[in-house]
Amino acid sequence: MLSLNYENRISRRTREPDVPHNNDKHPGAGGSGGWREILKGSYESLSHELKHFYTAVEQSPLATGITDPSGRLLYVNQRFVEVTGYSREELLGNTPGMIKSGKTDRSTYQAMWATLRKGQVWRGELLNRRKNGEEYWEDELITPIVDDQGKITSFVLVKQDISARKRQEDQLSMMATAFETGQATLIAGADMRIEQVNQAFTQITGYSADEVIGETPRMFKSGRHGPEFYAELWKTLRETGHWQGEIWNRNKQGKIYPVWQSITAVKEERGEVRHYVSVFHDIADRKSVERELAEEATRDHLTGAANRRAFDRALVTAVRAAREQGAEIALLLFDIDHFKSVNDHHGHEVGDRILLALTELVQKRLRKNDLLARWGGEEFTLLLLDTPLKGAWQLAERLRHDIEHARLPGPRVTVSIGLTGYRSGDSARDLIQRADAALYRAKRSGRNRVEVNGDKQELGSVVDLSPQAGRPRFIDDYGRISQRSQLTRWLEQFLSAARERNGSLTVCALDVDHFKGLNERLGPARADRLMLLLAHRLNRQLGEQDLIVRTGGDEFVLLLNDLESDSAIKRLLEVIRQPFTLSKRPVALTASLGVASFPIDKVEADGLLRHAQQAMFRAKQMGRNNFQRFDPGQDRRIQRSQAQRRRVQQAIDRGELILHFQPQIDMTRAEVVGVEALVRWQHPEKGLLAPAQFLPLIEGTWLEHALGEWVLATVMQQLACWKSEGCHLPVSVNISPSHLLASNFVDRLSGLLASMPSVSPSRLKIEVIETAAMHDIGKAMEVISECQAMGVQVAIDDFGTGFSSLTYLRQLPVDLIKVDKSFVSDMLVDASDRAIVESVIFMARRFNRTLLAEGVESLEHALALLRLGCPLAQGYGIARPMPAEALNAWLAEWPRREEWQRLASFEA
Numbered sequence: 001m002l003s004l005n006y007e008n009r010i011s012r013r014t015r016e017p018d019v020p021h022n023n024d025k026h027p028g029a030g031g032s033g034g035w036r037e038i039l040k041g042s043y044e045s046l047s048h049e050l051k052h053f054y055t056a057v058e059q060s061p062l063a064t065g066i067t068d069p070s071g072r073l074l075y076v077n078q079r080f081v082e083v084t085g086y087s088r089e090e091l092l093g094n095t096p097g098m099i100k101s102g103k104t105d106r107s108t109y110q111a112m113w114a115t116l117r118k119g120q121v122w123r124g125e126l127l128n129r130r131k132n133g134e135e136y137w138e139d140e141l142i143t144p145i146v147d148d149q150g151k152i153t154s155f156v157l158v159k160q161d162i163s164a165r166k167r168q169e170d171q172l173s174m175m176a177t178a179f180e181t182g183q184a185t186l187i188a189g190a191d192m193r194i195e196q197v198n199q200a201f202t203q204i205t206g207y208s209a210d211e212v213i214g215e216t217p218r219m220f221k222s223g224r225h226g227p228e229f230y231a232e233l234w235k236t237l238r239e240t241g242h243w244q245g246e247i248w249n250r251n252k253q254g255k256i257y258p259v260w261q262s263i264t265a266v267k268e269e270r271g272e273v274r275h276y277v278s279v280f281h282d283i284a285d286r287k288s289v290e291r292e293l294a295e296e297a298t299r300d301h302l303t304g305a306a307n308r309r310a311f312d313r314a315l316v317t318a319v320r321a322a323r324e325q326g327a328e329i330a331l332l333l334f335d336i337d338h339f340k341s342v343n344d345h346h347g348h349e350v351g352d353r354i355l356l357a358l359t360e361l362v363q364k365r366l367r368k369n370d371l372l373a374r375w376g377g378e379e380f381t382l383l384l385l386d387t388p389l390k391g392a393w394q395l396a397e398r399l400r401h402d403i404e405h406a407r408l409p410g411p412r413v414t415v416s417i418g419l420t421g422y423r424s425g426d427s428a429r430d431l432i433q434r435a436d437a438a439l440y441r442a443k444r445s446g447r448n449r450v451e452v453n454g455d456k457q458e459l460g461s462v463v464d465l466s467p468q469a470g471r472p473r474f475i476d477d478y479g480r481i482s483q484r485s486q487l488t489r490w491l492e493q494f495l496s497a498a499r500e501r502n503g504s505l506t507v508c509a510l511d512v513d514h515f516k517g518l519n520e521r522l523g524p525a526r527a528d529r530l531m532l533l534l535a536h537r538l539n540r541q542l543g544e545q546d547l548i549v550r551t552g553g554d555e556f557v558l559l560l561n562d563l564e565s566d567s568a569i570k571r572l573l574e575v576i577r578q579p580f581t582l583s584k585r586p587v588a589l590t591a592s593l594g595v596a597s598f599p600i601d602k603v604e605a606d607g608l609l610r611h612a613q614q615a616m617f618r619a620k621q622m623g624r625n626n627f628q629r630f631d632p633g634q635d636r637r638i639q640r641s642q643a644q645r646r647r648v649q650q651a652i653d654r655g656e657l658i659l660h661f662q663p664q665i666d667m668t669r670a671e672v673v674g675v676e677a678l679v680r681w682q683h684p685e686k687g688l689l690a691p692a693q694f695l696p697l698i699e700g701t702w703l704e705h706a707l708g709e710w711v712l713a714t715v716m717q718q719l720a721c722w723k724s725e726g727c728h729l730p731v732s733v734n735i736s737p738s739h740l741l742a743s744n745f746v747d748r749l750s751g752l753l754a755s756m757p758s759v760s761p762s763r764l765k766i767e768v769i770e771t772a773a774m775h776d777i778g779k780a781m782e783v784i785s786e787c788q789a790m791g792v793q794v795a796i797d798d799f800g801t802g803f804s805s806l807t808y809l810r811q812l813p814v815d816l817i818k819v820d821k822s823f824v825s826d827m828l829v830d831a832s833d834r835a836i837v838e839s840v841i842f843m844a845r846r847f848n849r850t851l852l853a854e855g856v857e858s859l860e861h862a863l864a865l866l867r868l869g870c871p872l873a874q875g876y877g878i879a880r881p882m883p884a885e886a887l888n889a890w891l892a893e894w895p896r897r898e899e900w901q902r903l904a905s906f907e908a
Contacts, residue, residue, distance in 0.1 A: 057077050058077050058078055059077075059078070060077060060079060061079060062079060062158050062159065062160050063076075063077065063079045063080040063082075063083045063084075063138075063157075063158070063159040063160070063161070064076070064077045064079065064080060064156070064157065064158050064159070065077070065080050065091075065096070065156075065157040065159075066154055066155070066156055066157070067095070067096075067154060067155045067157065068153075068154055069152050069153065069154065069155075070095075071095045071096070071097075071155065072093055072094065072095055073091050073092050073093065073094060073095065073096065074092065074154065075092075076088060076091050076092065080159070083130070083136075083138075083159070083161050084099050084128075084130055084131060085130040085131030085132055086098070086099070086131050090131075096157065099128045099129055099130070100126075100128060100129065101127045101128050101129040101135050102129075103127050103135070104126050104127045104128075108124060108126070111124075112124060112142070116142060116144055116152075116155065117152075119144050119146055119150065119152060120144070121141065121142065121143050121144070122140075122141075122142045123139075123140065123141045123142075124139075124140060125137060125138065125139055125140070125162065126138050126140055136161055136163040137161070137162045137163045137165075137166040138159045138160060138161055138162060139159070139160045139162045140157065140158070140159045140160075141157075141158045141159075142155055142156070142157050142158075143155065143156045143158075183200055183279050183280070183281055184197075184198065184200040184201040184203075184204045184205070184259075184279070184280050184281060184282075185197065185198045185200065185201060185277070185278070185279050186201055186212075186217070186277075186278040186279075186280075187275055187276070187277050187278075188216070188217065188275065188276045188278070189274075189275060189276075190272070190273045190274060190275070190276075192216045192217065192276065193214055193215070193216060194212050194213050194214065194215055194216065194217070195213065195275070196209070196213070197209050197212060197213070200281075204251070204259070204280075204281070204282050205220065205249070205251050205252060206251045206252030206253055207251075207252050211252075217278070220249040220250055220251075221249070221250065222248040222249055222250040222256045223250075223256075224248040224256065225247065225248065233245075233263075237263060237265055238265075241264065241265045241267065242262070242263070242264050242265070243262070243263045244260070244261065244262040244263070245260075245261065246258055246259070246260055246261075246283070247259055247261050247280075257282060257284045258282075258283050258284055258287050259280040259281060259282055259283060260280060260281055260283050261278060261279070261280035262278065262279045262280065263276060263277070263278045264276070264277045264278075298310035300373075300374040301642050302352055302355060302356065302374075302701075303355055303356055303359035303374050303702070304359065304702060305359050305363075305372045305373055305374045305380070306371055306372065306373035306374070307373060307374065308373065308374075308375050308376070308488075308606060309606070310371075310373060311371065311373035311375075311381055311383065312428070314371050314373075314383055315331070315383055315428045315431065315432075316428050318383060318385055319422065319426065319427065319428045319431070322422045322426075327385065327386055327422075328386060328387055328388050328389075328421065328422060329383070329384070329385060329387070329421065329422035329431070330383075330384040330387045330388070330389055330391070330392030330419065330420070330421050330422075331381065331382070331383060331384070331419070331420055331421070331422075331431045331432070331435045332381065332382040332384070332392065332395075332396055332417055332418065332419050332435065333379070333380070333381050333382075333417070333418045333419075333432075333435040333436055333438075333439045334379075334380050334381075334382070334396075334399075334415045334416060334417040334418070334439065335378055335379050335380075335415060335416050335439065335443065336354070336355075336358070336378035336413050336414075336415055337413065337414045337415060337416055337443070337447040337448060338413075338447075338516075339351065339354075339377070339378035339413070340515070340516065340552075340553075340554070341516045342354065342410065342411060342413065344514070344516060345411075345516075346410050346411065348617065349700060350409060350410040351410075352700065353408075353409040353410060353700070353738050354408050354409060354410050354413060355374075355378070356701070356702045356738075357406070357408045357409055357738075357742055357743055358403060358406075358408065358413075358415075359372065359374070359380075360702070360705075360742070360743075360744070361402055361403065361406055361408075361743055361744075362380075362382070362399060362403075364744070365395065365398060365399060365402070366382075369385050369386075370382065370383065370384050370385065371383040376610070376613070377613075381435075388421070389419070389420075389421035389452065392419055392421065393419060393450065393452055396417045396419050396450045397450055399415070399417070400414070400415060400417055400448065400449070400450055403415050404448060406743045407741070407743045407779055407782075408743055409737075409738055409741045409742070414447060414448035415448070416439060416442040416443045416447045416448065416449060416451075417438075417439065417442060417449070417450045417451070418435045418436060418437065418438030418439025418440070418441070418442055418450075418451055419435060419438055419450060419451065419452045419453070420434040420435040420438060420452070420453050421453075434453055438451040438452060438453055439451065487549055487551060487557065487609070488605055488606055488609075490547065490549065490559065491507070491559065491605035491606070491608065491609060492604075492605040494547070494559045494561070494605075495598060495604070495605050495608070497561075498561065498562075498598055498599075503561060503562045504561070504562050504563060504597055504598060504599060504600075505559065505560070505561060505597065505598045505608070506558075506559075506560040506561075506563040506595060506596070506597045506598075507557065507558070507559060507560075507595070507596050507597070507598075507608045507609055507611075507612040508556075508557065508558035508560065508569065508572075508593050508594065508595050508612060508627075509555075509556075509557055509593070509594040509609070509612040509613045509615070509616040510538075510555070510556040510557070510558060510591050510592070510593050510616070511554060511555050511556075511591060511592050511593075511616055511620065512531070512534070512554035512555075512589055512590075512591050513589065513590045513591055513592055513620075513624040513625060514589075514624075515527070515553065515554035518530065518587075518589065519553070522582070522587070526582060526583070527553075528553070529582065530580060530582055530587060530589070531550065531553065531554060533580050533582070534556075534576065534580070534589070535548055535550055535556065537575055537576075537580075538556070538558070538572060538575065538576075541568075541571060541572060541575055542558070542560065543561065545561045546558070546559060546560050546561055547559040557609065557612070558572075563597070566595075566627075566629075569593060569595060569627050570627070572593070573590075573591070573593065573625070573626070573627060576589065576590060576591045577589075577590055577625075590624060590625035591625070592616055592619035592620045592624045592625065592626065592627070593615075593616060593619060593626075593627035593628075594611075594612045594613055594614065594615030594616025594617065594618065594619055594627070594628055594629075594630065595612060595615055595627055595628070595629045595630065596608045596609075596611035596612040596615060596629070596630040597629075601630060601632070611630040612630065614630060615627075615628045615629055615630040615631070616628070618631070641697065644694075644697045645697055645698055645701060645703055648681075648694055648697055648698050648703055648707075649703055649706065651681055651683075651694075652703075652706055652707060652710055656681060656682050656683065656684065657679055657680070657681055657682070657707075657710065658679075658680050658681075658682050658883070659677045659678065659679060659680070659711065659714055659715065659718065659884065660677075660678050660679075660680050660881035660882055660883055661675040661676065661677055661678070661731070661881060661882060661883075661884060661887055662675060662676045662678060662874060662879060662880065662881040662882070663675050663874070663878060663879045663887075663890065663891075663894075664676060664732070664852060664872060664873070664874040665872070665873055665874070665878055665900070666871055666872055667862055667865070667866055667871055667872070667873055667900075667903045667904070668866070668871045668903070668904060669904055670900060670901045670902075670903060670904040672729065672891060672894060673729075673730075673872065674729050674730040674731065674732060674765065675729055675730075675731055675732070675887070676731070676732040676733075676734075676767070676874065676881075677711060677714075677715050677718075677731050677732065677733050677734075678691065678734075678881045679691055679695075679707070679711060680881075681693070681694050695707075699736075700738065704736040704738050704739050705736075705738065705739045705742060707736075708735055708736060708739040709748065711733055711734075712733060712749065712752055712764075713752060715731050715733050715764065716752060716753075716756045716759055716764070717756075718731070718884055719731060719756075719759045719763050719764070720756060720758055720759050721884075722884075723758065723759065725888070727887075727888070727891075728763070729763075730762065730763045730764065730765055730793070731763065731764060731765065732765040732766075732767050732795065733764065733765065733766055733767065734767045734768075734769075734797060735766050735767065735768055737768070737769065740766075740768050740780070740783055741779055741780065741783065745783060746783060746786045746787065749787065749790070749792070750790060753790060753791075753792075760791065761790050761791030761792050762791050762792075762793065764792050764793075765792070765793040765794070765795055765815075765816070766787060766792055766793070766794050766795070767794075767795045767796075767797040767818065768780070768784075768794065768795070768796060768797060769796075769797050781813060784813055784814060785813055788813065788815070793815040793816065794813075794814050794815055794816075795814060795815060795816035795817065795818055795852075796814050796816070796817050796818065797818045797820075799817045799818055799819055799820060799840055814849065815850065816849070816850045816851070816852060817840070817844050817849045817850070817851050817852070818851075818852045818853075818854055819837055819840050819841070819851065819852070819853045819854060819870070820854065820855075821853075821854035821855025821875065822855070823836045823837050823840075823855075824837060824853045824854060824855035824856060824861060824865070824875070825855035825857055825861075825875075827861070827864060828860055828861065828864060834864075837853070837865075837868065837870075838868055841868050841869055841870050845869060850872065851870050851871075851872060852870075852872035852873065852874060853865050853870050853872065853873050853874070853875075854874050854875060855874075855875050856873040856874060856875030856876075856877050856878060857875050857876050857877045858877045859877065859899055859900070859903075861873075861875070861877060862877065862900075862903060863903070866903065878900070
């Protein structure tokens with residue numbers, strides 16, 4: 001054994017030497033044998049110490065080895081054997097290279113040998129491999145042993161297995177990495193005092209670590225959750241050691257936001273809580289998407305009212321509650337009278353504005369739990385919970401009166417209303433059928449009236465859809481009772497059958513062209529007779545499995561099974577064009593058809609109908625007397641526009657919109673006379689967006705009203721702020737045409753002015769584009785006059801783009817006319833634009849109207865305008881639009897702009 005040989009070599013070094021016998025004279029000698037006795041005692045003592053040393057090394061918990069100068073192992077202790085898995089016989093005579101893993105960098109070994117050859121101690125960490133192939137980490141200390149001449153005679157290796165420590169470090173590293181990822185993490189002690197937070201926590205909450213450490217999570221409470229919420233949270237945490245769920249918090253800026261949070265109690269072995277670890281992430285975007293999806297699924301995209309699907313669910317729930325709790329339900333159905341004529345004579349854009357304004361008007365009368373829904377076209381339903389029939393009738397009469405006398409965009413309209421209340425045992429369908437029957441009576445009785453209840457016997461028998469040879473496949477819903485509730489049911493049955501047979505279903509929406517003219521020429525009775533003749537002619541062209549449903553005076557829905565090509569649709573158009581004989585006189589008509597087909601269009605029944613109707617409107621826009629298939633691309637464009645509009649709505653709700661202000665000057669006095677408020681979008685991803693990048697998205701929609709309301713309120717607040725700072729400049733605000741002509745515009749403006757008594761109404765100027773006033777000059781004049789009566793000034797913006805007449809200019813009671821910048825900016829190089837500017841200035845002066853030119857980009861523009869007699873100006877040459885906080889600095893600089901100040905001395 002090496003260990004014994006090594007001990008023997010050490011022992012030989014301590015043998016007694018050959019010494020002279022006269023050494024007994026050495027002090028302390030005990031006689032002639034004194035040295036021998038002394039040396040013998042020393043050897044025995046040293047041998048005893050070496051045995052103790054050997055035993056200690058052999059039993060040491062540190063792996064220890066000794067090598068010769070070349071690195072070959074001469075000795076290893078028991079721990080070395082245990083760690084490596086090799087026996088002593090396998091290790092001795094070999095180098096430690098036999099336990100290398102091959103994964104330690106070569107440079108580590110080069111640095112190690114460079115250190116050892118200098119006779120210096122080396123210490124480092126090595127990744128080695130045991131005999132069984134398992135890798136492990138060692139902390140290694142290698143010490144060179146040198147002789148009297150400084151020559152290295154051996155190396156002593158002391159090694160410690162640090163694999164467990166390395167694993168712990170890796171875990172800690174991973175935990176540290178996880179701690180600083182996107183998940184916000186908070187660690188609190190058992191007393192709920194915060195001890196540590198990560199960077200994601202700061203990003204979400206706005207609080208730095210220094211601001212929250214030592215505090216409790218109570219500082220984040222939003223106030224949205226009651227005591228019972230937190231009691232249940234702590235109960236779950238105590239019982240299970242874990243809680244997770246949705247919770248609303250408040251950040252440093254005071255904004256309330258939702259998070260998905262997980263809280264875990266970290267316990268000691270005895271079960272006592274040491275820490276609480278909370279991990280959460282902001283789910284505001286997810287909640288926003290959920291809200292958008294919910295709104296998309298339950299809201300009408302034009303009016304914002306509930307759609308048919310949402311209404312059906314609400315009605316079924318209400319009926320169930322009425323059965324179980326005895327609650328009272330009232331149901332109203334109403335149609336806009338002669339709405340087709342509005343679309344035909346004024347265009348669908350005006351029709352859409354009427355629908356939007358009517359929806360807003362009705363919503364103002366409703367309570368929070370009432371539900372208004374648009375079924376499509378001009379048809380609406382209104383569900384009143386906990387409302388007796390008498391109260392519902394009073395509301396219906398008020399609504400009818402409000403609509404009849406409302407100032408809606410476009411022509412005045414009226415509505416016919418059918419009303420019913422819940423009766424014991426009613427189903428949702430019973431309520432709809434009775435209200436529908438009441439609505440039918442209201443329309444038959446002259447329209448613009450309210451009818452209450454409809455008897456079930458009026459509804460007739462339910463149509464049997466089973467095929468029977470020779471049976472007409474025509475259902476005159478309009479001629480008997482407008483059972484719109486059944487059309488969806490028929491569609492669903494036909495669609496289900498198409499799926500079962502792997503066939504197709506084509507839905508055609510048919511609308512007779514210029515029916516109003518036919519109705520006026522022939523009279524209602526004969527025109528109705530003509531529609532029945534049309535239906536029966538169409539019926540002869542279809543198969544027994546097909547169905548024609550008359551849904552309005554001149555409106556039909558055709559359900560066609562397994563249509564092979566569009567040739568059948570073309571034949572229908574040809575058949576329609578053939579003259580009818582009515583009272584022995586020929587009558588010609590045409591129709592517009594919209595087509596949607598399953599399975600090409602993979603939607604549910606109501607979706608097919610909606611797509612067919614969209615295609616029919618396109619057919620009308622394409623000149624009538626044709627058919628159009630539903631265009632998925634156009635539908636995607638519509639959906640994309642809707643998504644973009646929803647994003648603009650979010651921008652308003654989230655406070656992402658800001659106002660910039662552009663100064664307006666009187667060039668003859670070199671004075672600033674006002675500013676114009678211009679909206680900008682501070683988009684979180686795209687930066688500052690100009691109006692042209694988002695305003696076209698909302699043009700003609702209800703969002704124009706929402707944006708206008710926000711701008712007016714923000715301007716009033718800014719005016720109050722400027723007043724406190726000693727600035728009294730008036731501010732001009734652009735108002736969209738639909739907003740100006742909305743029925744509640746004057747009332748809303750009056751209320752806003754009343755809420756800000758410190759701001760004089762004269763400091764607010766409303767700018768309306770010329771085409772808005774031309775659209776309905778009578779109503780525009782009325783609104784302008786009412787605004788002026790409140791002290792608000794009114795200007796016509798973009799004047800000249802509407803090709804106004806002298807009479808038109810004379811009629812408008814406006815305070816200011818603004819020349820459109822498109823003419824002003826090019827007036828120096830385009831003779832036609834200069835002539836327009838000259839004409840507008842001449843007319844304004846002729847009718848004693850104040851004039852302001854937009855688009856003044858240079859001093860040359862300013863001089864040209866002064867020569868023509870226009871003193872007021874606005875444009876980039878004077879100042880670009882700027883944030884409110886920058887205006888004071890610009891006003892201070894303005895008197896030092898000498899080139900513009902000199903304009904005051906100009907004489908035309």
